[in-house]
Amino acid sequence: MAKTTKTVEEMSIWEDAHQMLRKAERDGIETAWDRLEQQTPHCKFGESGVCCRICTMGPCRISKKAPLGVCGADADVIVARNFGRFLAGGAAGHSDHGRDCIEAFHAVAHGKTKDYHIQDSKKMLRIAEELGIATENRELLDVAKDLADKFFDSFGSKHEEVCFINRVPEKQQENWKNLGIMPRGVDREITEMMHRTHMGCDNDASNTMLQAARMCLGDGWAGSMIATEVSDILFGTPSPRKAQVNLGVLKKDQVNILVHGHNPIVSEKILEAVNEQELIDLAKTKGAKGINLAGLCCTGNELMMRQGIPMAGNHLMTELAIITGAVEIIVVDYQCIMPSLVQVGNCYHTKMITTADKAKFTGAEHVKFEMHNGMEQARKVVRMAIERYGMRNQDRVEIPGEPVDIMTGFSNEALLDALGGSLTPLIDAIKAGKIRGVVGIVGCNNPKYKHDYCNVNLTRELIKKDILVIVTGCVTTAAGKAGLLVPESIEQAGPGLREICGSLGIPPVIHMGSCVDNARILQLAALLANEIGVAISDLPLAASSPEWYSEKAATIGTYAVASGIYTHLGHPPNITGSPIVTNLALSGLDDLVGACFGIEPDPFKAAELINERIKAKRKGLGLEE
Ligand code: SF4
Ligand code: MSK
Structure with missing residues (x-):
């Protein structure tokens, strides 16, 4: 080794x-x-x-010596096809997660589960009305049935657009229609991408990339957006609350359970189970002081946003969390779970529990969670963790550091509340140059970078420049550990941002959730654009994924760009072998959709790049740079 x-x-x-x-x-x-x-x-x-x-x-x-494949495909065609399929993987991941959420919602609506409930009926009714579903004088569950069907409709062979398209500013919708990239059914776009990239189909790189944009828009404005909205309906819309981050959230004298993956359907039930007195008492009979639940990656974000459950770490901390020797069980659903976790767990007493048939891991134990048995399965898993506490070798336990405090829970609803009910104070602050722009920093870790170096430094640099930062996914933990997710971090912000966030009592870096919750940022961008009466591409906005690794991150970047948001990446996807695809990504898309990608591994230079973009957009709106 x-x-x-x-x-x-x-x-x-x-x-x-x-x-x-x-x-x-x-x-x-x-x-x-x-x-x-x-x-x-x-x-x-x-x-x-x-x-x-x-x-x-x-x-x-493809090489200089052999510039064409056996069929005659050149580098541009091959790169476009490969990248199209790469993005399809990301779109499928988010959107299948969204479908699982709808299935849970459908089961609730049809009375097929006692384990899941509608927690935010106000939001459900608001969305039903937004989507043209009658709500007056109707039973809540009847409305829910129609809304679940409406959501399912956005996945199949639709001729018309996905359901949340009306949230997109009209100017943008027109642009997408003209380009032929208006997303239809989520699954349809993914399937069409797979079809187009079969041998002998779409052999025009630019054309393949336009379909990539359409498919990713389907993910952003439907697959992911539906996942977020349904999760809020079923588990509650997040509101500001305190939480803690880093490995110090694990407890030496308690049963430690980690939840890892993406969907709150499993983790919310585990949370309920760890709070049941009978199970807490059982843990005590085994010598533990209690049961401690902590999150990893995006499942951690979901639980932290809604319930204030502590976050043990982001992507590159997942192996290290097990190396503490203090984790009895790691419960996973899907996405971003390294298969190595099973082997690392085997070196201690840590068992991985898989919960979804679509994500089994050799060496893990499978406890299948379904709509009708979520609670029962959650209790079973917690009991297994309690049993394993006795197998822990306390001499091998080492839990580093003290947890860091953070503030989380900024759904758009919560942000609007913090702003006093309307976007006007935010727009006024943007116009006055106190907040010069808004940037979403999202995504992953990648061992090719010094872990979290770029995530943290880019965030710090941007807030210094009076740019409000929104974080999701694994960047959240980075910003949290750096002390940037608390109101006190306004001290590190520029004077304008410090003044505005200080008066609102919010941090200059706002946590908006998990990977699928990037849809919240899309919605916020659309709300701002609609309020000002411009397209999203006219706004002083940007996105960044400095340390990304996953197909999903590339899909998020592509839907952000296609929606008109300039997007920085720390390194390019595997497209540099094609001049057509590379040029399209780095500049050509700007002419088509009003935004493009920028590549820069150095976070300080990236902050400058983003700042230049924000300046240009401010100038375009007639505002001081
Ligand atoms: Fe080679 Fe087949 Fe790819 Fe053509 S489609 S480049 S023949 S592998
Ligand atoms: S978990 S996609 S490593 S953010 Fe959403 Fe983190 Fe990136 Fe996975």
């Missing part, structure tokens, strides 16, 4: 990570950093996107 040659300080900016990486070394555990070194250097054909495995006349690799 080859270990990385990097020092722990080169691997991560965090002390809790350093401590666990040193423990990994002592305990003989391999981590993602070690495996990255084993995989380096990466295949250049794969990196630039010019390796095609779409048919068995190949695989074909």
